[in-house]
Amino acid sequence: MEVDNIFGAIDIAISGLRAQNKQMEVITSNIANSKTTDAGKGEPYRRLELKFKTEDDKISGVGLDKITADRSNFYRIYDPSNPAADEQGYVAMPNVSLIREMTNLNLATRAYQANAAIMRRYQQMVETALELLR
Amino acid sequence: MSKTSNTIDLLGAGIRAEELRQKAIANNVANMGTVGYRRFDVKFEQLLAKAIDSKGRVDLAEIEPFLYQPRRGPVKANGNDVSLEEEVGAMVKNTLRHKAYLRILNKKYEQIERAISTSK
Numbered sequence: 001m002e003v004d005n006i007f008g009a010i011d012i013a014i015s016g017l018r019a020q021n022k023q024m025e026v027i028t029s030n031i032a033n034s035k036t037t038d039a040g041k042g043e044p045y046r047r048l049e050l051k052f053k054t055e056d057d058k059i060s061g062v063g064l065d066k067i068t069a070d071r072s073n074f075y076r077i078y079d080p081s082n083p084a085a086d087e088q089g090y091v092a093m094p095n096v097s098l099i100r101e102m103t104n105l106n107l108a109t110r111a112y113q114a115n116a117a118i119m120r121r122y123q124q125m126v127e128t129a130l131e132l133l134r
Numbered sequence: 135m136s137k138t139s140n141t142i143d144l145l146g147a148g149i150r151a152e153e154l155r156q157k158a159i160a161n162n163v164a165n166m167g168t169v170g171y172r173r174f175d176v177k178f179e180q181l182l183a184k185a186i187d188s189k190g191r192v193d194l195a196e197i198e199p200f201l202y203q204p205r206r207g208p209v210k211a212n213g214n215d216v217s218l219e220e221e222v223g224a225m226v227k228n229t230l231r232h233k234a235y236l237r238i239l240n241k242k243y244e245q246i247e248r249a250i251s252t253s254k
Contacts, residue, residue, distance in 0.1 A: 018217055133237035
């Protein structure tokens with residue numbers, strides 16, 4: 001995304017808002033599926049992670065790269081009565097840690113607020129400039 | 135409209151474009167959940183800039199703000215590409231531009247008024 005006009009700051013803030021909105025979607029999916037033992041491929045749900053990207057040599061907003069699966073190990077809990085349990089009575093659970101997701105959710109919310117604050121502040125700046133025209 | 139690069143006419147054209155854009159944004163927000171809806175935007179400033187660059191004098195009758203669908207945002211699962219954040223941003227920009235145009239228009243009228251009152 002290229003920015004080159006006086007509303008560039010607003011465009012950048014919007015890209016931040018959209019990125020954090022997507023991030024929140026990913027976190028929601030992780031939390032909703034924190035106990036999903038069957039994700040269709042014979043294994044539990046894998047935690048998803050959203051990657052952001054930007055062009056490093058110029059001022060530009062944040063862009064979405066891709067959503068990748070977290071390859072870390074699944075949690076194994078002992079629950080012999082569970083139909084999905086193996087011979088030893090262990091069930092593989094998604095590699096989602098609710099504490100981690102809640103922390104990320106807080107971060108995403110704060111980042112969203114920060115971008116919204118920037119947008120409001122920039123709007124006030126332009127309005128200050130426009131006051132000079134009175 | 136006659137061939138002109140009159141400030142007041144230019145500002146008038148800008149304000150009309152803004153009005154249309156405001157409608158487009160309202161329509162986009164209203165259709166945020168409509169399946170298959172693609173967002174609308176208004177093309178005007180680029181056309182105006184191009185016309186000013188090429189001729190110096192601008193025939194405003196030739197440049198009309200028009201609605202188009204950019205069709206480049208990420209599309210959601212229901213085929214809809216409206217994002218609330220983008221619309222809010224567009225609205226903020228639109229409002230600021232509108233304010234700027236109105237202030238300049240006001241200044242212009244003040245100038246004319248001053249010219250008239252000094253002759254008294």
